[in-house]
Amino acid sequence: MYPFNLRKLKDLLFLVITGILSLLMIIPLLHIIFTVFVEGIGVIIRVGPIFVTGTLSDGGIGPAIAGTFILTFLASIIGIPIAFAVGVYAYEYPDSIIGRATTALLEIMLEFPTILVGLFVTQIIVIPMGTYSAIAGAFSLAIILMPYVAVYTKEAMSQIPFTFREAAFGLGISKIKTVFLIIAPIAKRGILTGLLISIAKVAGETAPLLFTAGGLYQSYPQGITNPVGAIPLLIYTLVQSPSPSDHAMAWGASLVLLLIFLGVFIPLRLSIKEVKL
């Protein structure tokens, strides 16, 4: 009856509060991106293209960029196939003992301190090999990547209505074909998002690489059994220095890392079309 009643007021209040809270949540993110741009762009302009191609002595972070790509790529080819299979298994047999154990383990692994992963890999790979290596770094990143991929795969597939499975079985399609050729393609947006998030996460990891990859900044990587560097690892080292020029370089490296992340993430995320059900 009244044009301005209590229910409408409550509704408005709710909208305003959620709006403010969402904004508060986004502000730190925007602030990070803004600060990294402002602080990082100066050093990159000053040093020029050498910054992304040169070695540390030349004032560049080229070997670290190469290292990050190598580590991320190796970690993906080690981790994604296994994790995808695990995710499918957890989706297919959610009530079996192994299925339940897998789900529980995945949730634990998601929260596992990454530095411990690094120490574990140091003990089983680095010390027996007698050297830091790209493969050891990639292996610890793969361990961190796997639970994300598996959980996202399982969750994405669980969202697909059961009727699709029934229809597939009704047509006499085998279980394996149903999962891989029908359910997985329908759920691809969720699965690929999971892949991207986990790849982005490991590309920015520092702790698991501390005692495994070793670091290589004066020359480009030579083979996967030799040490490599990584951008986050280099940033971590540079910020501990008292030198302002090292700090400037760390900001520049942060901007490069951010650009790589945005450059890979945004186009891929936008191009993955949702399958309309």
Add this chain to the structure above:
Amino acid sequence: MEVKTKKIAAIVTIAIVAAIIAIAIWPHSEEVTIRTTGATFPQYQVQKWINEYQKIKSSVKIEYEGGGSGHGQEAFLQGLTQIGRTDPPVTEEVWNKFEKTGDRPLQFPEVVGAVVVSYNVPGITHLNLSQNTLVGIFIGDIEYWNDPRIAQDNPGINLPHQQIIVVHRSDASGTTDIFTTYLSLINSTWADEVGAGKTVEWPVDKMGRGLAGNGNPGVVAILKQTEYSICYTELSFAINENLPTAALENKDGYFVKPTDNTIKEAVSKVSSNIPVPEEGYKEDLKQLLNAPGNDSYPIVAFTHMLVWKNINGKHYSHDEAIAIKEFLKWVLTDGQKPENLAPGYVGLPEDVANIGLEAVNSIEVP
């Protein structure tokens, strides 16, 4: 859209795979890579040495790796690094582990710095702290800046009636170890009640006047934001951040500010206490602090390198051994010259540098 995406994905994948394969099978060049791992206290200096050395010898690549003194010793033991770096001298227990590899470790000082006391009190640019006043502030007995004990050290200076905020490290740190060892050395109350170590229970925390920062950068950031605070940090940070440093009372009762001269003076006074490289574990931090003399700064900080004698080529190949010897020889001679030193680090007096040179000369080339 669908086809385009797949095309892009395929191209990107092929490019990345090609790049990885190219790197993996790239012909290994003639370059020798030497790795040095451990203590972060000399980071700025070691990176400066690497940059300078790379200019005169581009065929040898020196890789800096941090991780702290503990990691440096462990990586050195496991053969993951060629040159270990450690701030505190290696303990006898770890030394024995080194010896068990069948090779002989060598430990020698590479450069010195100092732990300094810095403060943020508006209007005050010079501060004297006697030994008892220093302990009094950090143990919490002295609560206000205008305490008579501080005033007595600083006649004629107008001190404010403001609470003193003590900033210390939150992480385990060699800097804390050196500073608290010094406080224990000069004051038995501190030794009994707080003690020395990489982390200690700071009495000021319980009084609500303590703040903790992560790493030297964290401590310095808090000091700059907090008026009427005081902290301990490394000289290189104080210089780079333009922080004032307090003149500390030394063993003979003189107030000494940390400078190149006063640090060098202190090092000369204690150099006879540095053991030969083959017996590095005999070094005792306490014997290197609180040096006597009227111009010796009391809290000098040594940082060490670890190399193998390389008996029967146990750890280094022919090329590596030559590269290590040449690099370290340069570090201990030209590297100690002012133009190759980073701000906040002090070159070794010649007699101390010679301890290291002797060790470097004894490395065997297979």
